[in-house]
Amino acid sequence: xxxxxxxxxxxxxxxxxxxxxxxxxxxxxxxxxxxxxxxxxxxxxxxxxxxxxxxxxxxxxxxxxxxxxxxxxxxxxxxxxxxxxxxxxxxxxxxxxxxxxxxxxxxxxxxxxxxxxxxxxxxxxxxxxxxxxxxxxxxxxxxxxxxxxxxxxxxxxxxxxxxxxxxxxxxxxxxxxxxxxxxxxxxxxxxxxxxxxxxxxxxxxxxxxxxxxxxxxxxxxxxxxxxxxxxxxxxxxxxxxxxxxxxxxxxxxxxxxxxxxxxxxxxxxxxxxxxxxxxxxxxxxxxxxxxxxxxxxxxxxxxxxxxxxxxxxxxxxxxxxxxxxxxxxxxxxxxxxxxxxxxxxxx
Amino acid sequence: xxxxxxxxxxxxxxxxxxxxxxxxxxxxxxxxxxxxxxxxxxxxxxxxxxxxxxxxxxxxxxxxxxxxxxxxxxxxxxxxxxxxxxxxxxxxxxxxxxxxxxxxxxxxxxxxxxxxxxxxxxxxxxxxxxxxxxxxxxxxxxxxxxxxxxxxxxxxxxxxxxxxxxxxxxxxxxxxxxxxxxxxxxxxxxxxxxxxxxxxxxxxxxxxxxxxxxxxxxxxxxxxxxxxxxxxxxxxxxxxxxxxxxxxxxxxxxxxxx
Amino acid sequence: xxxxxxxxxxxxxxxxxxxxxxxxxxxxxxxxxxxxxxxxxxxxxxxxxxxxxxxxxxxxxxxxxxxxxxxxxxxxxxxxxxxxxxxxxxxxxxxxxxxxxxxxxxxxxxxxxxxxxxxxxxxxxxxxxxxxxxxxxxxxxxxxxxxxxxxxxxxxxxxxxxxxxxxxxxxxxxxxxxxxxxxxxxxxxxxxxxxxxxxxxxxxxxxxxxxxxxxxxxxxxxxxxxxxxxxxxxxxxxxxxxxxxxxxxxxxxxxxxxxxxxxxxxxxxxxxxxxxxxxxxxxxxxxxxxxxxxxxxxxxxxxxx
Numbered sequence: 001x002x003x004x005x006x007x008x009x010x011x012x013x014x015x016x017x018x019x020x021x022x023x024x025x026x027x028x029x030x031x032x033x034x035x036x037x038x039x040x041x042x043x044x045x046x047x048x049x050x051x052x053x054x055x056x057x058x059x060x061x062x063x064x065x066x067x068x069x070x071x072x073x074x075x076x077x078x079x080x081x082x083x084x085x086x087x088x089x090x091x092x093x094x095x096x097x098x099x100x101x102x103x104x105x106x107x108x109x110x111x112x113x114x115x116x117x118x119x120x121x122x123x124x125x126x127x128x129x130x131x132x133x134x135x136x137x138x139x140x141x142x143x144x145x146x147x148x149x150x151x152x153x154x155x156x157x158x159x160x161x162x163x164x165x166x167x168x169x170x171x172x173x174x175x176x177x178x179x180x181x182x183x184x185x186x187x188x189x190x191x192x193x194x195x196x197x198x199x200x201x202x203x204x205x206x207x208x209x210x211x212x213x214x215x216x217x218x219x220x221x222x223x224x225x226x227x228x229x230x231x232x233x234x235x236x237x238x239x240x241x242x243x244x245x246x247x248x249x250x251x252x253x254x255x256x257x258x259x260x261x262x263x264x265x266x267x268x269x270x271x272x273x274x275x276x277x278x279x280x281x282x283x284x285x286x287x288x289x290x291x292x293x294x295x296x297x298x299x300x301x302x303x304x305x306x307x308x309x310x311x312x313x314x315x316x317x318x319x320x321x322x323x324x325x326x327x328x329x330x331x332x333x334x335x336x337x338x339x340x341x342x343x344x345x346x347x
Numbered sequence: 348x349x350x351x352x353x354x355x356x357x358x359x360x361x362x363x364x365x366x367x368x369x370x371x372x373x374x375x376x377x378x379x380x381x382x383x384x385x386x387x388x389x390x391x392x393x394x395x396x397x398x399x400x401x402x403x404x405x406x407x408x409x410x411x412x413x414x415x416x417x418x419x420x421x422x423x424x425x426x427x428x429x430x431x432x433x434x435x436x437x438x439x440x441x442x443x444x445x446x447x448x449x450x451x452x453x454x455x456x457x458x459x460x461x462x463x464x465x466x467x468x469x470x471x472x473x474x475x476x477x478x479x480x481x482x483x484x485x486x487x488x489x490x491x492x493x494x495x496x497x498x499x500x501x502x503x504x505x506x507x508x509x510x511x512x513x514x515x516x517x518x519x520x521x522x523x524x525x526x527x528x529x530x531x532x533x534x535x536x537x538x539x540x541x542x543x544x545x546x547x548x549x550x551x552x553x554x555x556x557x558x559x560x561x562x563x564x565x566x567x568x569x570x571x572x573x574x575x576x577x578x579x580x581x582x583x584x585x586x587x588x589x590x591x592x593x594x595x596x597x598x599x600x601x602x603x604x605x
Numbered sequence: 606x607x608x609x610x611x612x613x614x615x616x617x618x619x620x621x622x623x624x625x626x627x628x629x630x631x632x633x634x635x636x637x638x639x640x641x642x643x644x645x646x647x648x649x650x651x652x653x654x655x656x657x658x659x660x661x662x663x664x665x666x667x668x669x670x671x672x673x674x675x676x677x678x679x680x681x682x683x684x685x686x687x688x689x690x691x692x693x694x695x696x697x698x699x700x701x702x703x704x705x706x707x708x709x710x711x712x713x714x715x716x717x718x719x720x721x722x723x724x725x726x727x728x729x730x731x732x733x734x735x736x737x738x739x740x741x742x743x744x745x746x747x748x749x750x751x752x753x754x755x756x757x758x759x760x761x762x763x764x765x766x767x768x769x770x771x772x773x774x775x776x777x778x779x780x781x782x783x784x785x786x787x788x789x790x791x792x793x794x795x796x797x798x799x800x801x802x803x804x805x806x807x808x809x810x811x812x813x814x815x816x817x818x819x820x821x822x823x824x825x826x827x828x829x830x831x832x833x834x835x836x837x838x839x840x841x842x843x844x845x846x847x848x849x850x851x852x853x854x855x856x857x858x859x860x861x862x863x864x865x866x867x868x869x870x871x872x873x874x875x876x877x878x879x880x881x882x883x884x885x886x887x888x889x890x891x892x893x894x895x896x897x898x899x900x901x902x903x904x905x906x907x908x909x910x
Contacts, residue, residue: 057712112895118708119642120894122716123845127887130842138880181465188464188471189454189478196440196451198707203438206400208426208455208518217461247838251720258713303724309717310699313710 014172018165031164035171035236037276039229042175044256044272045182045265046225051254052263053191054218055198056118059250060109060125063132064223066245067105068098068230070136070143073151073240091154095231102227103220110219114212121219129247136242148241151234167236174232178225183265185221194218198263248302255305258312261319270321275305350377352414353522353553354399354430359408361394368394370577371408376522376555381548383556383564385588386574387597392557393435395574396526399555400432401425412522426455431520433511435527435557441500445491445510446482448499452517453481485513489543505536512543522553529560541567565589573597609753614875615868620760620829622867623767627822628844629851629859630774631692631815637791637854638811639704644715645695646819647841648722649688651834653820654827655726656687661738673744677824681766684824685817692816693809701805719837727834734831745828763825770821771860774814778856787811791854839883846890852903861901 021030043065050058075094089097113124136143143149154161154170161167185191193214196204205211234240252275260271279301312319354376361369369391376382384392397403399410401422410418412428420428431452440448457477463470486492489509494502499510508528515523525544529537537560544567548554558564564571565585573581573594581591588594628650635643660680664671671679699714736742745759778784789797790807798804826832826840843866851862866886873885893900 051709055707055709057709057716059716112891116894116898119712120849120898122644122712123642123842123849124890124894127842127846127890131884131887134881134883184467185461185465188475189450189459190461190464192443192447192451193454195443195447198709199440199442200438202402202422203434203440204451205422206402206426206432206434207452207514208423208431209451210423251716254713254716262709300724300728302720303728306717306719306721306724309713310721313706313714313717314699314702317706317710 011176018168022165028164031168033277033280035164035168037273038168038171038175039233039236040253040256040272040276041269042171042178042229043226043253044260044268045175045178046222046229047253048257048263048265048268049182049185049194049225050218050222051257052268053186053194053198054215055194056114056215056219057122058125058219058222059122059247059254060127060129060132061222061226061253062245062247062249063125063129064102064106064226065230065233065249066132066136066240066242067102068227069234069240069244070149070230071098071101071227072231072234073149074142076152076235077149091152091231091235095228098231099224099227102230103224106220106223107216110216114215114219126247129250133242133245133247136245143242146242148239151238151240153238154235167232171232171236174228178228179265179269182221182225186265190214190217251302251305255308258309259320261321261323262317264319264321264323267319267321267323271319278304350379352376353378353412354555355409355411356395356399357409357411359395359398359410360406361391361398361403362406367577369398372574372577372579374572374579374582376553377570378521378553379548379551380569381544381554381556381567383558383568383571384574385558385561385564385571386580390574391577392574393526394577396432396524396555396557400430400524426518426520429519429521430524431515431518431522432524433508433515433526433528435530437504437507437511439499439507439511439514441498443499444495445497445499445502446479446486446495448510449482449485449513449517450478452514453478453485455518457481481517485517486510488516488546489513490539505532505539508532508536508540509543512547516547516552520552522555523547524555524557526557527559528556529558529563537563610875611872612751612754614871616754616756616760618868618871619864620763620867621871622847622864623764624822624826624829624840624863625844625847625866626771626860626863627767627818627825628840629847629863630771630856631819632845632848633851633853633856633859634811634815636848638787638808639700641700641711642715642845643695643700643812643815644712644841645699645718645722646815647837647839647844648719648726649692649695649816649837650819650823650826650840650844651832651837652691652722652726652823653684653688653816654823654832654836655730655735656820657681657684657824657827658735658737658832660684661741665738665740673741677741677828681821681824684820688816688820688823689813692812692819696809696812701808719841723834723837730834732833734833736831737827742828759828763829766821766825770818774818775856783810843886846886849900850889850893852900855900855902858900858902865901 017034018031021027021034024030047058047061050056050061072091072094075097076088076091109124109128113121137146139145161170193204193209196207196209197211197214201211233244237244256271256275257268258271259275260269261267282301352375355374357373359369359372360367372391372395384395386392394403398405401417401420401424405418408418409416412425412430415428417425417428440451443451457474459471459474459478462468463474483492483495486495489512491506491510491513494506499507502510512525512528529540532540541563544554556564556567568585571583571585571588572579573588573591575597580593580597581588583591628646631646631649632643635641635646657680660683661676664676664679695718699718700711703711703714742759745762746757748755748757748760750756778787786797786802787807787810789800790802790804794804826836844863847862847866848859849862850866851858851860866889869889870882870885874882
């Protein structure tokens, strides 16, 4: 009950957030930071399905995000020719297509790899990330290469959604959809099967869990979520280009998952919120210390992520906010009325 | 001996490098009752189990379940056909609760679809309730229902063994493979186990048992195959096997060296 | 003209392939003994390359008259020592405490370490490309012509040094007591322990040797190309692919895989397209994983039940 109240309050807060932020000084900027945080929350929730719930290390995660973004850009504009927005698909048709493209890519990569030991998946997905970036940079006819492509804004009932707050609500819708879907999966037989393969693959297989299928489901779900968020990223930025989809982004999202708590939904949300806000904090830090423009904080950020991963695994592998789901309890209405097993099986 | 054959092994062989772990092993497990495989340490019993349950591929030979060839089948396909097992070194899903361990197995017979689960589509509640009901029933069957919300890794050793059996039963098998279920148990726990196996056979299941505890095997089994050095050296009723000269030699020889 | 292009590309391929092989050996040795993909191995290679550069720069300052061969030998030894220390440190501080943790924890630690090392080096030396002192690279770029094929001294040196170290490693693993202890530990750590082999020491030694070999690769790389903090990622990935191609866990496999990968890349770049050169390696990885996951010389390993 308390959890429900908390959840309603949280959603209400998120609904009114733009109004509050826009009332603050530098409101547009504040709103933009909030959107970045939400974007990372959605991405981290997706990666958590693959890494956290199923225990599969996906190091090409950001490439699926990139696929979603590029698919959206290309479908909306019919290629890099920068045709009028009216030429291509509407954003609302591009979104499911972007999800499908990313999910399909996940299927193609996962199918041969997931039969093998977990380490191979890490390497193959790392390689996939590199190929994806190479393709984005070099397949000019499709992606316009390093120059990138411009992307129009979504149009709803003839109205072009340009303002930050309008886009915010699209993102919020996506984030809630992702959160709800992942939470449902987590609490279902699918989520339990993921736990089973994470805990003991051999016992899982002997218990009837179709291990390759269940792994593939987790991998493709993560990829599809990344594709969905990518499609939003494309219209929010209004521009897609290869540097947005660097391996560093995968590392960032992985650090969020690890820091918050692998496999824990609240943990991952916390981790994503914290680390997404960190660069903003670090950016303002030199200013606060009177060292404006004296040094670039980006390398320290990556250093911090690397150190965080090593330290968390050594000292607190369950993360800041560990998984509470493992305590999910089962209360039959009337335990004394448990039926006699013998009858049923004999029949 | 008129019961139809449930599981049959024909010349089943497995090499590991130059070592022959299981050597042209043949026997038929009839439907119903308890069939045991015994033998000294390192005789190849557990390897035989791993071959039957699809965890280790055969080097040569044939395996059939209800007359259907199953050599090379994946463990989860075997589970679907009705073959379940426990492990000598218990393999539970330690980070999951007791009831979840069993519910995972129960999902085999009451599966939840992916989209059904993700968006709570129609049919989701039915499958979920069926899984939870089955979990509770089997936990009740092995006497662990009161511990359903504990993490399975926190259970006592004997309880973990029983949970593993409940998990195997929840896949609704017709053949249950028990790999040394009494290992590490005290006499009271062993008695409980004997009673439990008795109730399992009353359900109409066939039990294939590997066990070191000789008195236990002799009490429970309808039929026994004896292995030594990867080969079958004898097969018959408990009385026949106990009187078999090869068996006596194998066990005495083992005792001498030990 | 045709065969000359072919010969040139084969020579280039073998040169880069021998560097892949040196790094791949480290992956395969660690994997053989711990079943762990040491993600940080590529960074050890990078650190080794920088250690070699640092030594040469110091030599230029302190003893600018030192002739080519002793200077390079000194740089090689210093780089190997630095890398070996780093490798042992990584194993001791990051991996050993996690030996009984889930595999995922180890993988994440390895990745975290790799990022940590990369950015540490970047903070120390900056982001721009660095080159080994001209005196060395220019002298080595000379060579001789075999018809239309140009053979540079640096290519011969790279091949020669790499092959010498690989032969040395093979001899050590096959013939010495230490090598036997390593093989025993890889096969069955428990039994090896019962026979008085200290598994911890063997693991540390494996890391030291693998890291030193990566440093040899790093110095040779520095003599052929300019270096930066980022070279470890790409080289590490390629070397890993080489190890998988040859059969991970197999020492001859790593060498064959490395040379083969170098050849395929060079021929692909020469005959198909230079832009997509890096894609060939990944295509090979995909093909191997789908059709022969055990690699060319590897054995399929069944997980113990």
